[in-house]
Amino acid sequence: MTGGGPAxxxxxxxxxxxxxxxxxxxxxxxxxxxxxxxxxxAARVGxxxxxxxxxxxxLLGGGFLTESGKTFSGQAGRPGTVLKVARTGPxxxxxxxxxxxxxxxxxxxxxxxxxxxxxxxxxxxxxPEDVLGHAAAVAARAARSAAEQALRPVGVExxxxxxxxxxxxxxxxxxxxxxxxxxEVFGRAFAALEPGPGxxxxxxxxxxxxxxxxxxxxxxxxxxxVRDFLYLTGEIGVGGxxxxxxxxxxxxxxxAGEIGHTVVDPxxxxxxxxxxxxxxxxxxxxxxxxxxGLDGDAGATGVEELRRRAEAGDAxxxxxxxxxxxxxxxxxxxxxxxxxxxxxxxxxxxxxxTPWLAAGADRELAARVVSGxxxxxxxxxxxxxxxxxxxxxxxxxxxxxxxxxxxxxxEHATM
Amino acid sequence: MTGGGPAxxxxxxxxxxxxxxxxxxxxxxxxxxxxxxxxxxAARVGxxxxxxxxxxxxLLGGGFLTESGKTFSGQAGRPGTVLKVARTGPxxxxxxxxxxxxxxxxxxxxxxxxxxxxxxxxxxxxxPEDVLGHAAAVAARAARSAAEQALRPVGVExxxxxxxxxxxxxxxxxxxxxxxxxxEVFGRAFAALEPGPGxxxxxxxxxxxxxxxxxxxxxxxxxxxVRDFLYLTGEIGVGGxxxxxxxxxxxxxxxAGEIGHTVVDPxxxxxxxxxxxxxxxxxxxxxxxxxxGLDGDAGATGVEELRRRAEAGDAxxxxxxxxxxxxxxxxxxxxxxxxxxxxxxxxxxxxxxTPWLAAGADRELAARVVSGxxxxxxxxxxxxxxxxxxxxxxxxxxxxxxxxxxxxxxEHATM
Numbered sequence: 168m169t170g171g172g173p174a175x176x177x178x179x180x181x182x183x184x185x186x187x188x189x190x191x192x193x194x195x196x197x198x199x200x201x202x203x204x205x206x207x208x209a210a211r212v213g214x215x216x217x218x219x220x221x222x223x224x225x226l227l228g229g230g231f232l233t234e235s236g237k238t239f240s241g242q243a244g245r246p247g248t249v250l251k252v253a254r255t256g257p258x259x260x261x262x263x264x265x266x267x268x269x270x271x272x273x274x275x276x277x278x279x280x281x282x283x284x285x286x287x288x289x290x291x292x293x294x295p296e297d298v299l300g301h302a303a304a305v306a307a308r309a310a311r312s313a314a315e316q317a318l319r320p321v322g323v324e325x326x327x328x329x330x331x332x333x334x335x336x337x338x339x340x341x342x343x344x345x346x347x348x349x350x351e352v353f354g355r356a357f358a359a360l361e362p363g364p365g366x367x368x369x370x371x372x373x374x375x376x377x378x379x380x381x382x383x384x385x386x387x388x389x390x391x392x393v394r395d396f397l398y399l400t401g402e403i404g405v406g407g408x409x410x411x412x413x414x415x416x417x418x419x420x421x422x423a424g425e426i427g428h429t430v431v432d433p434x435x436x437x438x439x440x441x442x443x444x445x446x447x448x449x450x451x452x453x454x455x456x457x458x459x460g461l462d463g464d465a466g467a468t469g470v471e472e473l474r475r476r477a478e479a480g481d482a483x484x485x486x487x488x489x490x491x492x493x494x495x496x497x498x499x500x501x502x503x504x505x506x507x508x509x510x511x512x513x514x515x516x517x518x519x520x521t522p523w524l525a526a527g528a529d530r531e532l533a534a535r536v537v538s539g540x541x542x543x544x545x546x547x548x549x550x551x552x553x554x555x556x557x558x559x560x561x562x563x564x565x566x567x568x569x570x571x572x573x574x575x576x577x578e579h580a581t582m
Numbered sequence: 583m584t585g586g587g588p589a590x591x592x593x594x595x596x597x598x599x600x601x602x603x604x605x606x607x608x609x610x611x612x613x614x615x616x617x618x619x620x621x622x623x624a625a626r627v628g629x630x631x632x633x634x635x636x637x638x639x640x641l642l643g644g645g646f647l648t649e650s651g652k653t654f655s656g657q658a659g660r661p662g663t664v665l666k667v668a669r670t671g672p673x674x675x676x677x678x679x680x681x682x683x684x685x686x687x688x689x690x691x692x693x694x695x696x697x698x699x700x701x702x703x704x705x706x707x708x709x710p711e712d713v714l715g716h717a718a719a720v721a722a723r724a725a726r727s728a729a730e731q732a733l734r735p736v737g738v739e740x741x742x743x744x745x746x747x748x749x750x751x752x753x754x755x756x757x758x759x760x761x762x763x764x765x766e767v768f769g770r771a772f773a774a775l776e777p778g779p780g781x782x783x784x785x786x787x788x789x790x791x792x793x794x795x796x797x798x799x800x801x802x803x804x805x806x807x808v809r810d811f812l813y814l815t816g817e818i819g820v821g822g823x824x825x826x827x828x829x830x831x832x833x834x835x836x837x838a839g840e841i842g843h844t845v846v847d848p849x850x851x852x853x854x855x856x857x858x859x860x861x862x863x864x865x866x867x868x869x870x871x872x873x874x875g876l877d878g879d880a881g882a883t884g885v886e887e888l889r890r891r892a893e894a895g896d897a898x899x900x901x902x903x904x905x906x907x908x909x910x911x912x913x914x915x916x917x918x919x920x921x922x923x924x925x926x927x928x929x930x931x932x933x934x935x936t937p938w939l940a941a942g943a944d945r946e947l948a949a950r951v952v953s954g955x956x957x958x959x960x961x962x963x964x965x966x967x968x969x970x971x972x973x974x975x976x977x978x979x980x981x982x983x984x985x986x987x988x989x990x991x992x993e994h995a996t997m
Contacts, residue, residue, distance in 0.1 A: 330952060330953055337953070337954075338952055338953065338954065340952070395833065395834040407920070409920065409921075411826075411831070416826070416921070417922070418810065418921055418922020418923065419810040419922055419923055419924040420922055420953060420955060421922070422919075422922040422952070422953040422955075423920065423921055423922040424920065424922075425919040425920065425922075425952050425953075426916075426919065426920055428915075428916075428919050428950060428952050429915075429916035429919065429920075430912045430915065430916060430950060433912055440950075440952050441949065442949050442950045445950075497845045497848055498916070500843075500844075500845065501841075501843075501844035501845060501913070501916060501917075502916075502920055504837075504840040504841065504843050504844065505822070505824065505838065505839065505840065505841055505844075505917055505920065505921075506824075506831070506833055506838055506920075507832070507833020507834055507835055507836070507837040507838040507839075507840075508833065508834055509834040534856065534857050535843060535845060535855075535857045535860075537745060537753055537755070537837070537840050537843050537855050538745055538752070538753065538835060538837040538840075539752075539753065540835060540837075
């Protein structure tokens with residue numbers, strides 16, 4: 168019994184919803200193919216040429232697609248113009264706030280990093296409001312650069328080194344944050360600098376930074392067909408993320424992936440999390456630098472110096488990285504035995520240090536992974552590709568939302 | 583272009599396949615409800631009364647369902663007879679082969695353990711053929727007991743303490759097995775004793791024992807609405823399984839869940855896996871017994887004695903279990919940080935020792951799980967229910983296959 172409302176509402180709403188989904192289907196087809204004709208899109212999505220043409224017109228009008236006169240060879244039928252996703256228009260802003268830097272990335276619909284700003288600054292001990300306010304200022308500068316490239320940011324995602332739940336940082340030991348409403352605080356500061364189109368502030372979301380980096384690796388990295396992997400990111404802390412069958416493992420409460428607090432030695436040094444002997448105390452940035460005879464607080468320049476020394480064959484530098492690698496290998500062997508992933512990807516500062524880390528870790532993985540599938544020659548432990556990082560991953564999550572429902576992000580209500 | 587074949591083949595095949603699926607739908611509805619009228623089934627599965635009646639007749643004829651004259655109150659419409667899954671007919675045989683015992687369970691369609699045989703025997707050092715031949719003999723005895731109860735086993739599943747891949751035990755350190763084709767060897771021995779209906783041997787499959795036990799816990803245990811958990815089973819080794827959203831995590835190669843070889847101390851005692859200081863060397867059955875001053879090889883009677891002493895307040899027994907619990911807690915905190923499950927369930931010998939294990943483990947979990955969600959009062963670390971074990975889980979996997987496609991398991995081709 169549906170009462171006396173307008174009879175056409177249901178079916179009309181259904182038609183609208185189907186068209187909305189089809190707009191996304193077509194946009195994603197062009198996104199995934201890179202360059203494709205209307206006929207190619209029709210073949211891929213299984214809609215008629217006529218339906219695809221109508222959807223394409225709407226997406227061209229909304230600024231989501233562009234076309235060029237270039238004909239596309241190797242395709243049956245008459246040559247068509249080639250469609251691509253727009254290099255202007257909707258974009259996502261990703262903001263990685265880490266312990267000693269902020270990186271902002273603006274990504275366009277094609278997934279390209281169009282603006283990238285990094286500022287180094289030690290956030291330890293600073294009030295969360297200051298850190299988030301500073302990040303908002305960097306993000307606002309990036310938004311203005313994006314606008315100069317005719318990009319139109321439609322949302323911001325924060326990537327934060329801690330447990331994030333519905334916009335709030337529940338726990339970020341290395342920042343010293345507990346219960347910080349990061350989304351709200353950042354959103355207020357950002358809206359004051361960038362009021363948004365028509366005074367409507369951009370939506371802000373928040374994610375764990377290792378999760379965002381793992382997604383960047385999945386989407387843009389060199390993993391090929393690998394869809395099950397563990398991602399580790401070396402920073403002041405050690406972040407982690409688990410990807411199973413191409414999806415992030417979130418866990419029962421959204422806190423999965425926290426490998427940095429795996430115990431290495433229960434009587435080891437105190438960790439900022441309150442426990443003792445966590446992985447971070449052996450393989451985090453400060454521990455690595457100190458063990459190599461450098462200043463533990465030297466930050467990015469210290470890491471650069473460490474890599475230079477290791478490349479030059481400095482025994483202490485090489486020894487420190489290999490020893491951290493062995494610890495990492497022991498912890499990873501436990502995670503590998505538990506999860507049986509296809510690969511482990513090392514990001515953050517580990518990316519540049521992988522040759523020496525692997526020298527220490529591979530032995531442990533070969534000896535301790537019971538399946539015997541992790542000998543060094545299998546190459547399952549690998550450096551993340553340069554493309555993968557948390558800010559880009561966070562920005563790309565915003566872009567993925569556009570691809571999933573372009574109509575929601577159209578500039579003009581009349582698209 | 584579909585050529586000149588019989589035009590009705592496609593649609594006929596489609597109709598057959600739909601009916602096949604609907605038979606399963608109805609059988610599972612009765613299984614899940616326990617007792618239900620035809621009208622109740624129709625309401626649940628969304629088919630017409632007439633369609634349900636026809637499907638029910640076929641399932642009654644095939645011996646999958648029974649009905650009683652009992653009317654079912656609290657249901658609208660005229661009282662109907664009550665349907666239940668049959669307590670005779672199709673059944674599954676589960677065979678857990680562990681390091682010092684074999685347990686066979688025969689489970690009926692309702693999931694009830696109808697036959698259970700356990701034989702204690704040390705399998706270490708015995709040739710795999712002997713162990714599997716002995717297990718086949720116990721399974722054959724169980725099959726005969728089942729037949730006396732008018733049960734008709736339709737398949738056997740082995741549950742084995744190691745890495746199992748397509749019927750082969752790739753690695754079972756505590757049995758000393760490597761590359762043992764367990765399914766084939768067991769199948770041959772079992773077929774010689776139980777030729778099967780019409781001389782057609784029963785199909786045999788193989789699964790990791792902790793996986794089978796975790797499924798038993800999921801299906802029959804006291805987990806309530808928990809669908810994400812880590813399952814640990816204490817035996818000579820320590821087995822593990824990960825259940826995410828009600829499904830077993832298998833991993834990229836089928837070897838996920840192996841928590842027993844997590845490193846506790848890289849300079850610790852040698853483990854049968856070839857590495858040093860694995861969890862099993864601290865919290866496996868032999869280590870527990872030895873640390874309590876008992877004979878490490880005393881098996882089930884030793885564990886019983888350990889529990890008795892702990893209950894009597896024997897300081898050494900309590901201390902040994904609590905210390906093993908602390909080690910377990912440290913390892914578990916790493917797994918919990920990585921997976922963020924709702925609960926950890928302790929099975930095998932840990933089930934009876936949980937009060938003392940938890941005393942040691944809870945402190946570590948509270949201190950080391952960064953989400954702060956694991957204080958002792960949260961009760962997330964718990965003993966498995968008595969119902970849960972590997973043989974029953976394995977037998978139930980056979981039964982689930984029957985529920986998924988009853989027609990395939992019908993006794994008469996004419997059902």
